[in-house]
Amino acid sequence: xxxxxxxxxxxxxxxxxxxxxxxxxxxxxxxxxxxxxxxxxxxxxxxxxxxxxxxxxxxxxxxxxxxxxxxxxxxxxxxxxxxxxxxxxxxxxxxxxxxxxxxxxxxxxxxxxxxxxxxxxxxxxxxxxxxxxxxxxxxxxxxxxxxxxxxxxxxxxxxxxxxxxxxxxxxxxxxxxxxxxxxxxxxxxxxxxxxxxxxxxxxxxxxxxxxxxxxxxxxxxxxxxxxxxxxxxxxxxxxxxxxxxxxxxxxxxxxxxxxxxxxxxxxxxxxxxxxxxxxxxxxxxxxxxxxxxxxxxxxxxxxxxxxxxxxxxxxxxxxxxxx
Numbered sequence: 459x460x461x462x463x464x465x466x467x468x469x470x471x472x473x474x475x476x477x478x479x480x481x482x483x484x485x486x487x488x489x490x491x492x493x494x495x496x497x498x499x500x501x502x503x504x505x506x507x508x509x510x511x512x513x514x515x516x517x518x519x520x521x522x523x524x525x526x527x528x529x530x531x532x533x534x535x536x537x538x539x540x541x542x543x544x545x546x547x548x549x550x551x552x553x554x555x556x557x558x559x560x561x562x563x564x565x566x567x568x569x570x571x572x573x574x575x576x577x578x579x580x581x582x583x584x585x586x587x588x589x590x591x592x593x594x595x596x597x598x599x600x601x602x603x604x605x606x607x608x609x610x611x612x613x614x615x616x617x618x619x620x621x622x623x624x625x626x627x628x629x630x631x632x633x634x635x636x637x638x639x640x641x642x643x644x645x646x647x648x649x650x651x652x653x654x655x656x657x658x659x660x661x662x663x664x665x666x667x668x669x670x671x672x673x674x675x676x677x678x679x680x681x682x683x684x685x686x687x688x689x690x691x692x693x694x695x696x697x698x699x700x701x702x703x704x705x706x707x708x709x710x711x712x713x714x715x716x717x718x719x720x721x722x723x724x725x726x727x728x729x730x731x732x733x734x735x736x737x738x739x740x741x742x743x744x745x746x747x748x749x750x751x752x753x754x755x756x757x758x759x760x761x762x763x764x765x766x767x768x769x770x771x772x773x774x775x776x777x778x779x780x781x
Contacts (some may be wrong), residue, residue, distance in 0.1 A: 462532075466541075468525040478551035479742060484508040509601045511557040513564040521546040521569060536581040545572040547603060556617035559608050568622045570603045589636045594628040604674065604712045607757075618757075623663075623712070624658035627779040631656075643687050648733035650680040656712070675755075677721075679706040694734045700727040710756055716763060722752040724768075738779040 459465050540583035547570040555563030578593035601622040608617050630652035637645045654673040659666050672678070684701040703724050710717040728743035749771040756765035 461542045462530055464529050466525070466527040466529075470523045471520070472523065472546055472548070473518065473520045474548040475516070476548070476566075477514075477549050478553070479514045480511050480553060480555070482509075482511035482553060482554075482556065484510065509692045510559075511555060511563065513557065515551060515564060515566060517549060517566055519549050519569045521571065535583065535586075536579065539577070540580045541574075541576045543574050545574065546570075547572075550620075552618075552620040554618050555620070556608075556699070559617045560619050563619055566604055567620050568601045570622070571600045572602075587638045590633045591632075593632045594630070595632075597627060599622075599626045601626075602626045606712055607715075623656055623667075623670075624660055624671070626653045626654070626656045626658075628652055628676070641687060645686075646684040648680075648682040652676055652678055654678075659712075670712045672709050674709055674712060677706045677708040680704065692731065695732045696729065697732070698727075698729045701725070707732070717753075717756040717765065719753040719756075721767070722750055724748075724750060736780070738777065740775075740777045741754075742775050743773070745769065745774075747771060760765070 523544040523546050525541070525543040527539065527543075528537035529537055531537050549567055549569040550567040552563050557563050564605075564760065574595060574597040576593055576595040577770050578591070581590045582588070583590060601624065603620055604623045605618060605620055607621055614675050630650065632651075633647075633649040635645075636646045639645055654676050656667040656670040659670055680705040682701065683703075684699065686697060686699045688695055688697045703726075704721070706721045708719055709715070723749045724745075726743070727747060728741060728742040730739060730743075732739045746769060749769075751770070753765045754768050756763065
């Protein structure tokens with residue numbers, strides 16, 4: 459538009475067709491007859507005692523997703539920008555849905571749409587020794603696709619299901635700063651903050667959004683700090699690095715549960731040697747040096763609570779050679 463002001467316009471139209479044949483049953487015995495041709499011997503020892511889901515369905519969805527953005531060059535080192543974009547996630551059918559618990563699973567779930575607004579700045583400071591990126595964003599969701607756990611009185615067990623949460627939103631801040639402290643020492647800092655909220659979730663004609671918490675796998679606070687130092691050594695170069703990362707507590711499912719995971723701070727460090735001819739390198743890296751025990755995910759089934767944990771303290775020596 460001018461030498462300093464730029465305008466970006468875009469749009470996408472999506473048409474998505476899906477069909478599904480879903481069968482889910484419980485069997486008494488060793489084998490399921492659905493996979494009889496995969497077994498040696500007689501698989502007839504399996505007897506179905508409960509057909510949980512058995513249906514065929516198809517659907518089609520279409521959506522136009524626009525985008526508009528402005529950026530303005532304040533000077534040769536600083537740019538500010540603003541943008542709006544619309545996103546679309548197709549609907550579908552839940553392959554793990556249990557129609558005996560939620561009959562509506564046979565109808566599938568609707569598309570998810572999102573409208574995102576973002577303001578930001580990108581700058582090169584102090585003779586390009588510091589690079590700074592900062593952004594603030596806000597996203598409104600309609601019919602967000604959410605995986606929930608529903609308890610079945612018949613089976614006395616929890617069943618997973620994908621549903622649409624009516625209205626929800628997320629907003630936050632992101633900051634990234636990379637600095638060349640000296641010619642040999644560099645640093646990188648990344649900070650993130652998000653605030654999520656379900657505004658409307660209809661269950662049986664009643665809004666139950668106040669019973670839901672934060673978005674799944676969406677910690678409110680994240681941080682990363684890294685340092686890297688390089689020196690000339692042994693006719694090559696030696697790069698030493700260290701980092702610390704932080705993640706605040708987060709929910710595994712839409713509603714708070716025993717599976718929610720706590721905050722965790724991890725320390726990593728390493729050293730890598732690069733040969734002067736760039737043909738080979740040798741690296742010693744340590745992850746989770748304080749040997750923190752932390753969970754990343756989990757689920758509930760058959761009365762058991764199962765958690766998936768992050769890797770313990772790990773030290774690895776690796777090498778490579780380029781022919």
